[in-house]
Structure formats: structure tokens, C-alpha cells
Amino acid sequence: MVNRRKMKVVAVLLLGLCCFHQTSGDTHSMKYILTGVKGISEIPEYTSVGLVDDMPFVYFDSNINRMIPKTKWIEENEGKDYWDSESQREGGFVPTYKASIQILMERFNQSTGVHTWQRMYGCQWDDKSGATDGFDQWGYDGEDFVILDLKNLQVIATTPESVITKHKWENNRGWIETERNYFTTLCLDWLKKYVQYGSSTLERKVRPEVTLLQKDSRVVCHATGFYPEGVMITWKKDGEEMHEDVDVGETLTNEDGTFQKRAVLTVSPEEFKNRKYTCEVAHKSGETLIVDKIEIQRSNPDSSVPIGTIIGVVVPIALIAIVAVVLILRKIRNADNKAGFSRANAEDSSQASSEKA
Known part of the structure; x- marks a missing residue:
């Protein structure tokens, strides 16, 4: 019998993947989805997927402990130093995500069950107008937890339990500055580079x-x-x-x-x-x-x-599934434990993603 909370795992994962997407043919986006899971042995404790224009291009999980390419254009344009650095960064997040889940279980008075801590972050760039935007959200067990207001560099608490996290992160001025720098410069620089790498693939048109x-x-x-x-x-x-x-x-x-x-x-x-x-x-x-x-x-x-x-001659709007989610969903269908996934946002800097709840 399929547990209702497991179905919520599936639904929220897909929501997290669909909520930020290309808005037009001139708008490009990059996002990373980081997911920590406790209580399901069949899937990795930590997973990270990077997407450009909603196409998965890199993947990491705590089982393989290595960032790997998911498209030819990133594999052909980046060398050993890039993959070593990306792998080291993501590997450093594994204990942080495990610790955050434990902290939140205690905060919500939970002692057992399946729990998740997920973050999704990224930026958008219109190559015609030059307009840019960013997003950064976190979730716990299928519910929004905190959202970073990038305009005012403030953390918005969405539940009473997340107020503690809001104050903790806002008092860390180093974290705030890292976030500001990432979303105003680094994220956009990498996005433009990746778009150049994969232009022949990202700009293709395929009929349905x-x-x-x-x-x-x-x-x-x-x-x-x-x-x-x-x-x-x-x-x-x-x-x-x-x-x-x-x-x-x-x-x-x-x-x-x-x-x-x-x-x-x-x-x-x-x-x-x-x-x-x-x-x-x-x-x-x-x-x-x-x-x-x-x-x-x-x-x-x-x-x-x-x-x-x-x-028919058609043009797509956004990519929803990713390799990691496909694997997770397949394994969740066969699991009988209670489960709950959250949707959230993450950032490419090691300091920001290493912040515990």
C-alpha cells in the first residue's frame, strides 16, 4: 500500500522542479537543487543536480561522492580541476544536510520517520534586455521553510519553527555578503558561460x-x-x-x-x-x-x-524532470516507510549551503 506521505514526496519534488523556468526564448536560467534525505536507505542521503535552461547538466550524490557531467557540452568544456572542485564542495554539504535534518526533527518534536531538507537556488538572465533575477528557497518535509529576499537580503520565515533559522542566518553578516555576491555576479557569470558552452543544444527546436x-x-x-x-x-x-x-x-x-x-x-x-x-x-x-x-x-x-x-511544429516552455528525481521517484515507489519531501533553493557558494538550520 502506497503511503500518502510518500506521494507527497513525489508531488513536492516535482513542484520544486517546475516553479522556476524559462519565461521566453531570450531568458536563460541556472539552478541547483540540493536534497538531504533521512529514513530511506534506498536513495542517497544527499543529492545535488544543476540545471541550465531546465536541462540537467551536472549531478552529485553521497553514494558516488563525485560531481559528474550530464551533458556533452559541460564535459567537453571543463577539465579535472573543475570536477575536483565541484565534487569537494558538494561533498562538504553532506554532513551539513544530515545535521540540519536532525536539528529540525528536534525542533518539530519528531523522533522517527522519513524527513527531508531541500534547497533550490539560481538566477535568470535575459540576453536581449540584460534583465537579471535570482531565487533562493528552503523547505522541510514538503513545506516551505525559509525564503531569501534577495532585494533586501533578508530571510523570510514561513513557519513559527523557521524563525530561529531566520535570526541565525541574518545575524551571520558573512553569509549575507556571500549571498549578495553570488547572486549579483558569480551566478550570472557561470550562467552566461554555460549558455555559451551549450548553445547548440539549448537553442535547438524539436517538433512534437x-x-x-x-x-x-x-x-x-x-x-x-x-x-x-x-x-x-x-x-x-x-x-x-x-x-x-x-x-x-x-x-x-x-x-x-x-x-x-x-x-x-x-x-x-x-x-x-x-x-x-x-x-x-x-x-x-x-x-x-x-x-x-x-x-x-x-x-x-x-x-x-x-x-x-x-x-506539429512546437516550442517547449520548461524542463521538469531531472535524472536525480527520476531515480528517487523510482525507488520511492518501492519503499514502504513514511516519507515527506520539501522544495527549496540553494546557492553555489560553500558558505551559504553549509549553513545549518
Whole structure:
């Protein structure tokens, strides 16, 4: 039996990955997601994943104890010193994250169970306007814990238990200065460098495949294989956009780095006979919004096999899955212990990430 809290682990991990993403074709982003876990032996105690434009490019966990490349462009452009330095930094966070979970368990009066401490941090840069932004948040057991206000360099406590952490971190002026320096200079410098490294990959456009699947009163319009993210799926009845009886899913990442998304329509077989239903898949490619329509074959409403497949010109919006999360989710499905994940933000400097709760 799947524990409800384990399902929360999955949900919050995905939320943490989707909340910061590319906003347009001119905006680039870099973020790191750091996760400490206590109570599940099947997954590493500590995991770190780096993403550029929502594409995983580096990965570290406490089992392999080494930062490794996840894309050819970072592997081809950085040498031994880079990987040694990254590995040393991430390895230093392992005891800190274990200690933070223990501190918070005591603060929340918890003695057993599965607990998590997670941080996500990063920055964005618009290569046209030059506008920049940053984000830095922490979470414990599936709930927001503290958020760094980068404009005022203040820590926002989101729970009564996080007020102690707020005061502790704000009183550390060295930490505050490190944060300021990282988000205003270092993060952006590395982001621009990585974008240059991976321009041929990050700026590519891949068309999606759109397939219609019908089973009884449920019809699934499924788009997959597109890059970058940014697909919109709309169901229409007799040319009018539908909002009721339509369930649009999140954009998810395929193992090859492309994306997939689906929208499920629920309607009676009788309606199929009397109405014209279409699924529109819109994808922004460059400056043009391309819309491809698929008409449902009403003559076979109970078919459970694909009844319509097209190739559409599409453009993606954001990458949600990462290699680390895929591994974690697979193992969590087989675990029977209670679990809870948090979403959060992290920073690339060793001092900031080494701060205990």
C-alpha cells in the first residue's frame, strides 16, 4: 500500500522542479537543487543536480561522492580541476544536510520517520534586455521553510519553527555578503558561460508528436518529444474552447531531455455523435505560434488504440524532470516507510549551503 506521505514526496519534488523556468526564448536560467534525505536507505542521503535552461547538466550524490557531467557540452568544456572542485564542495554539504535534518526533527518534536531538507537556488538572465533575477528557497518535509529576499537580503520565515533559522542566518553578516555576491555576479557569470558552452543544444527546436488515445468516455491528447518546453493543449467543441470536463496535465520531461504533456477530455459517447471535438496543440517556435488540429474519429468512440497521430511544429516552455528525481521517484515507489519531501533553493557558494538550520 502506497503511503500518502510518500506521494507527497513525489508531488513536492516535482513542484520544486517546475516553479522556476524559462519565461521566453531570450531568458536563460541556472539552478541547483540540493536534497538531504533521512529514513530511506534506498536513495542517497544527499543529492545535488544543476540545471541550465531546465536541462540537467551536472549531478552529485553521497553514494558516488563525485560531481559528474550530464551533458556533452559541460564535459567537453571543463577539465579535472573543475570536477575536483565541484565534487569537494558538494561533498562538504553532506554532513551539513544530515545535521540540519536532525536539528529540525528536534525542533518539530519528531523522533522517527522519513524527513527531508531541500534547497533550490539560481538566477535568470535575459540576453536581449540584460534583465537579471535570482531565487533562493528552503523547505522541510514538503513545506516551505525559509525564503531569501534577495532585494533586501533578508530571510523570510514561513513557519513559527523557521524563525530561529531566520535570526541565525541574518545575524551571520558573512553569509549575507556571500549571498549578495553570488547572486549579483558569480551566478550570472557561470550562467552566461554555460549558455555559451551549450548553445547548440539549448537553442535547438524539436517538433512534437501528438497522439490521440480514446477509451470509452475519455480521450487523451498527448504531445511528446518536443523541445524546448512551451506547449499549450486546448480542447474545443464545435470550435469553442472547453474548460469543463478537461484535465490538462503538467509538462514532464522525457529521458532524452525533451518534453511531454497531455490533456484528457471526458465526454459521453452520445456527444461524440452530435458534436465536433478537436484538440489544438500550440507551440511557440521562434516568433510564430503554430496550431495543429486533430479531429476525433467519432465512429470508434470505444477504441483503446491510437486513433490520430500528427507531427506539429512546437516550442517547449520548461524542463521538469531531472535524472536525480527520476531515480528517487523510482525507488520511492518501492519503499514502504513514511516519507515527506520539501522544495527549496540553494546557492553555489560553500558558505551559504553549509549553513545549518
